[in-house]
Amino acid sequence: MTKTDKLIFWGVLFVCAAFLLFSNIIFAKQAGKTVVVEIDGAQYASYNLAELTEEKTLEIQTEYGYQEIVLTKTSVTVTKSDCEDKSCLGTIEKQGELLICLPHKLLVKLEGDGEVDGVAY
Amino acid sequence: MRTKKLTMLSLLLATSLVIGFFESLLPVFSVLPGGKVGLANSVTMLVFCLFSFPEALVFGIMRSLLSAVLYSGFSAFFYSAAGTALSIFAMYMFGKTFKKSVSEIGLSVLGAVFFNIGQLTVACAVLETAEIFRYFPVLGVVSVFAGALTGYIAQTVLRYLSKQT
Numbered sequence: 001m002t003k004t005d006k007l008i009f010w011g012v013l014f015v016c017a018a019f020l021l022f023s024n025i026i027f028a029k030q031a032g033k034t035v036v037v038e039i040d041g042a043q044y045a046s047y048n049l050a051e052l053t054e055e056k057t058l059e060i061q062t063e064y065g066y067q068e069i070v071l072t073k074t075s076v077t078v079t080k081s082d083c084e085d086k087s088c089l090g091t092i093e094k095q096g097e098l099l100i101c102l103p104h105k106l107l108v109k110l111e112g113d114g115e116v117d118g119v120a121y
Numbered sequence: 122m123r124t125k126k127l128t129m130l131s132l133l134l135a136t137s138l139v140i141g142f143f144e145s146l147l148p149v150f151s152v153l154p155g156g157k158v159g160l161a162n163s164v165t166m167l168v169f170c171l172f173s174f175p176e177a178l179v180f181g182i183m184r185s186l187l188s189a190v191l192y193s194g195f196s197a198f199f200y201s202a203a204g205t206a207l208s209i210f211a212m213y214m215f216g217k218t219f220k221k222s223v224s225e226i227g228l229s230v231l232g233a234v235f236f237n238i239g240q241l242t243v244a245c246a247v248l249e250t251a252e253i254f255r256y257f258p259v260l261g262v263v264s265v266f267a268g269a270l271t272g273y274i275a276q277t278v279l280r281y282l283s284k285q286t
Contacts, residue, residue, distance in 0.1 A: 001224060001226050001227075002222055002223060002224045002226075002227065003222065004219055004222040004223040004224075004227050005223060005224050005226045005227030005230070006227075007227075008223070008227040008230050008231055009226075009227065009230050009265060009269055012230060012231075012234055012261060012265050013261075013262060013265045015261070016257070016258045016259075016261030016262045016265070017258070017262060019257070019258040019261070020258035020259065020262065023255070023258065038248065038249075038250065040247075040248075040249070041247075041248055041249025041250065042249075083194070084193070084194035084196075084197075085193070085194060085197075096255065098252060098253075098255065098256075100244075100248070100253065102196055102200070102244060102247065102248075103194060103196040105247055105248060107248045107250060107252065107253075109252060
C-alpha cells in the first residue's frame with residue numbers, strides 16, 4: 001500500500017465523515033411533521049402527521065409497483081412493497097429522513113411544517 | 122479478439138457473477154438496489170489491471186447487465202452501469218496521472234467512491250430530487266472500506282498471477 005493510497009483512503013474517509021458530522025449537527029434532527037410521497041419525481045401525496053387521529057395506511061399502486069405506507073403521528077413506515085430488493089421497508093421518524101424504492105421510483109420523506117393538512121393527487 | 126483473451130474475460134465475467142450472486146444472498150442493509158460490499162468488483166479491478174480501460178469498461182457494463190438480469194433486478198442495471206462506467210473512467214484517469222505512486226488499493230477506493238457517485242446521480246435523475254445525495258456521506262465511508270478490501274483482493278491475485286508466469 002503506497003503513500004498515495006493512504007492519502008486517498010484517509011482523505012476521502014475524512015471528507016465523508018466530516019459531511020456526516022456536519023449534517024448531523026447542523027440539521028438537528030427534529031421529529032417529522034409532514035410526510036411527502038413522491039413518485040417518479042412528481043408529488044403524489046402529502047400529509048401533516050399531527051392532524052392524524054389514528055393510524056393511516058396508504059395503499060399505492062402505480063405502473064411501477066405496489067407498496068403500503070403506514071402513517072402515525074410520529075412515524076412513517078413502508079410496510080409492504082413488491083420490489084425485488086426491499087431496501088425501502090422500514091420506518092422514519094425525523095425530519096430529513098428518507099425511504100426510497102428505486103424500482104418503484106418512490107421517495108418518502110419527512111419534513112418540517114408544511115402548509116397543507118392533507119393532499120392527495 | 123484473440124481467443125485466449127476472450128476466454129479469459131468470459132471466465133472472469135462468470136466468476137464475478139457467481140461472487141455477486143452469493144453476495145446478494147447476504148442480508149445486508151442497503152440503501153440502493155444492490156448496495157453491497159461489492160466483492161465481485163475485485164474481478165472488474167483485476168480485468169482493469171490485466172488489460173486496460175476499454176476491456177474493463179465493457180466488462181463492467183456486461184457485468185451490470187447480466188447480474189441485473191440474473192439476480193439483482195432489471196432496474197439495478199442503470200444504476201450499476203452508470204456507476205461502473207464512471208468508476209472505471211475515474212480510475213483510468215487517476216491511474217494514468219499517478220501511475221508511479223498509486224497502487225490497486227488506492228485506485229479501488231476511488232473506484233468505489235465514484236461508483237456510488239454515479240449511482241446516486243442516476244437515482245437523483247430518476248427521482249428528480251437532489252435529496253438522495255443525503256446518503257452520500259454514509260455510502261462514501263462504506264465505499265472507502267469496501268474499495269480498500271476489493272483493491273487488496275485484486276492486488277493479491279495479481280501478485281500471485283505474476284509469480285506464476
